[in-house]
Amino acid sequence: MSDILVMRDLVGGYGDANVLQGVSMRAAKAEIVVIVGPNGAGKSTAMKAIFGLLKVRGGSITVDGTEITGWEPNRIVEAGVCYVPQVSNVFREMTVHENLEMGAFLRTGDLSAAYDRVYTLFPDLKERRKALAGNLSGGQRQMVAMGRALMLEPKLLLLDEPTAGLSPRYMEQIFQICRDVRDTGVTIVLVEQHAKQALAFADRGYVLAAGANRHEGTGADLLADRDVADMFLGG
Amino acid sequence: MGALEIINFYLVPGIVIGSIYALGAVGITLVFSILRYAHLAHGDLATLGAFLALGAVTLGGVSPYVALPVAMVLTAAAAVMIDKAFYAYLRERPKIVTVMASLGVALMVRAIVQVVWGVDSETYTRGIVRPDVWFGIRLRDRELITIFAMIGLVLALHVFLQQSKWGKAMRAMSDNPDLALLSGVDNKKVVMLTWIIVGGLCAAAGVFLGLNYELKAMMGWTMLLPMFAAAILGGVGRVEGAVLGGLIVGIAEEMSTLFLPTEYKAATAFAILLLMLLVRPTGLLKGKVL
Numbered sequence: 001m002s003d004i005l006v007m008r009d010l011v012g013g014y015g016d017a018n019v020l021q022g023v024s025m026r027a028a029k030a031e032i033v034v035i036v037g038p039n040g041a042g043k044s045t046a047m048k049a050i051f052g053l054l055k056v057r058g059g060s061i062t063v064d065g066t067e068i069t070g071w072e073p074n075r076i077v078e079a080g081v082c083y084v085p086q087v088s089n090v091f092r093e094m095t096v097h098e099n100l101e102m103g104a105f106l107r108t109g110d111l112s113a114a115y116d117r118v119y120t121l122f123p124d125l126k127e128r129r130k131a132l133a134g135n136l137s138g139g140q141r142q143m144v145a146m147g148r149a150l151m152l153e154p155k156l157l158l159l160d161e162p163t164a165g166l167s168p169r170y171m172e173q174i175f176q177i178c179r180d181v182r183d184t185g186v187t188i189v190l191v192e193q194h195a196k197q198a199l200a201f202a203d204r205g206y207v208l209a210a211g212a213n214r215h216e217g218t219g220a221d222l223l224a225d226r227d228v229a230d231m232f233l234g235g
Numbered sequence: 236m237g238a239l240e241i242i243n244f245y246l247v248p249g250i251v252i253g254s255i256y257a258l259g260a261v262g263i264t265l266v267f268s269i270l271r272y273a274h275l276a277h278g279d280l281a282t283l284g285a286f287l288a289l290g291a292v293t294l295g296g297v298s299p300y301v302a303l304p305v306a307m308v309l310t311a312a313a314a315v316m317i318d319k320a321f322y323a324y325l326r327e328r329p330k331i332v333t334v335m336a337s338l339g340v341a342l343m344v345r346a347i348v349q350v351v352w353g354v355d356s357e358t359y360t361r362g363i364v365r366p367d368v369w370f371g372i373r374l375r376d377r378e379l380i381t382i383f384a385m386i387g388l389v390l391a392l393h394v395f396l397q398q399s400k401w402g403k404a405m406r407a408m409s410d411n412p413d414l415a416l417l418s419g420v421d422n423k424k425v426v427m428l429t430w431i432i433v434g435g436l437c438a439a440a441g442v443f444l445g446l447n448y449e450l451k452a453m454m455g456w457t458m459l460l461p462m463f464a465a466a467i468l469g470g471v472g473r474v475e476g477a478v479l480g481g482l483i484v485g486i487a488e489e490m491s492t493l494f495l496p497t498e499y500k501a502a503t504a505f506a507i508l509l510l511m512l513l514v515r516p517t518g519l520l521k522g523k524v525l
């Protein structure tokens with residue numbers, strides 16, 4: 001089986017209440033999987049659960065065949081998983097270049113190829129490499145956040161709303177970068193608010209609602225689904 | 236009173252005690268920004284460092300300047316052990332629990348110092364040191380060494396934080412702890428590294444306080460308020476700010492005796508702290524808001 005991520009019946013939450021009530025999903029190698037759903041559905045929570053940032057009370061998470069449930073975050077990163085959170089996803093008081101350096105924290109040896117790759121993907125960042133990340137525009141900050149995660153050359157990349165608050169031009173650029181990264185063999189799981197565009201570009205999608213799976217299928221199937229459309233795609 | 240008298244009797248002592256406060260305040264600011272609590276045992280760790288150096292001086296017969304690095308290493312080890320024995324268990328609990336625990340640690344460390352070294356005042360060396368005079372400004376060797384050692388230690392720390400991999404990890408942990416974890420930084424190592432640095436700085440503050448004044452069991456505890464005032468004045472999380480804050484508090488304390496009875500010296504630091512929290516809670520160099 002070439003599934004990079006397998007999440008089975010995940011149950012958990014922040015306090016005593018369970019936000020996730022049995023979420024399951026999987027992502028194959030070099031696949032883009034998008035998670036959509038209404039606000040508060042538990043999309044971000046499902047991603048945080050992979051990194052153990054909340055109490056997981058049931059279910060299991062497997063990355064490339066190894067069960068990682070309950071691991072320390074640094075070990076999960078070592079296993080090749082990178083995560084870009086929805087908010088506070090850059091080191092504001094560090095420069096753009098230092099943010100990338102932190103992304104490569106666990107890597108040793110010559111990193112110049114990795115820097116070149118990120119700076120080629122995001123030419124804007126190259127110009128501003130000495131600027132503090134906190135002083136950048138929202139779009140540039142989102143690029144720093146993605147660049148930081150790409151520095152490790154992960155096998156699984158988790159992106160929580162990478163296009164939030166961005167103009168359509170930036171959004172298209174981010175989607176294109178996702179495709180390029182996927183084509184190098186990386187699995188990408190992303191949460192998206194722009195459900196229509198995201199489902200159109202993803203290989204497969206999951207619709208979460210109230211902390212549970214509601215629908216799943218290829219992007220095209222979900223776009224065509226009446227129930228999904230009624231739920232939140234609008235007209 | 237002439238300018239030279241003001242320099243000799245107020246400014247120079249102010250800069251010297253300010254340098255000592257700075258060494259302590261840098262440690263306080265690191266603990267504040269990376270571990271996120273106020274460490275009340277900071278002064279007593281300085282006391283421990285001062286007396287460990289005294290131990291090296293009396294047992295090994297070395298000069299206090301040779302004893303300084305020994306005391307820094309031993310105090311760093313003590314700080315790491317204190318963290319593992321007491322604070323590590325409380326990491327998941329509300330921070331106020333750790334603050335209170337550090338008060339307990341302060342009393343404990345002081346009690347150990349009193350049991351081992353007694354309650355009388357001590358000095359590293361006996362006799363009176365005559366100051367050298369430079370253009371009318373009177374400076375003792377130990378005063379110059381205090382100031383330059385502070386500058387040297389802070390510069391070394393600065394280079395470490397800016398240039399080295401683990402220094403950057405410490406800054407990252409202070410900036411955005413969750414993201415640092417998500418980048419693969421091992422929090423346990425950062426915590427240990429922080430205590431090594433903080434322990435070393437505490438010992439330096441204690442040894443220089445002992446060199447310029449005298450050693451007593453309460454020496455560190457009485458420095459706690461001015462050190463906190465300095466850290467907050469400079470901006471929490473700002474190493475340069477802590478140095479600036481330390482110098483300002485030290486000089487202000489000495490200068491206050493121009494106008495106020497010396498008994499009010501300690502109140503000066505408190506007044507500066509209150510004023511700063513009222514007017515600009517982020518500190519001079521815009522640190523974290525507590």
Ligand SMILES: Nc1ncnc2c1ncn2[C@@H]1O[C@H](COP(=O)(O)OP(=O)(O)OP(=O)(O)O)[C@@H](O)[C@H]1O
Nearest residue numbers: 014015019037038039040041042043044045046086
């Ligand atoms: N840190 C937290 N502590 C406690 N509850 C939280 C926390 N973060 C989220 N929640 C709760 O968990 C539920 C799911 O939140 P989550 O952030 O996963 O939703 P989401 O699907 O990502 O929504 P959005 O589209 O707004 O990002 C919500 O009810 C939210 O209030």
Ligand SMILES: [Mg+2]
Nearest residue numbers: 043044045086
């Ligand atoms: Mg979310």
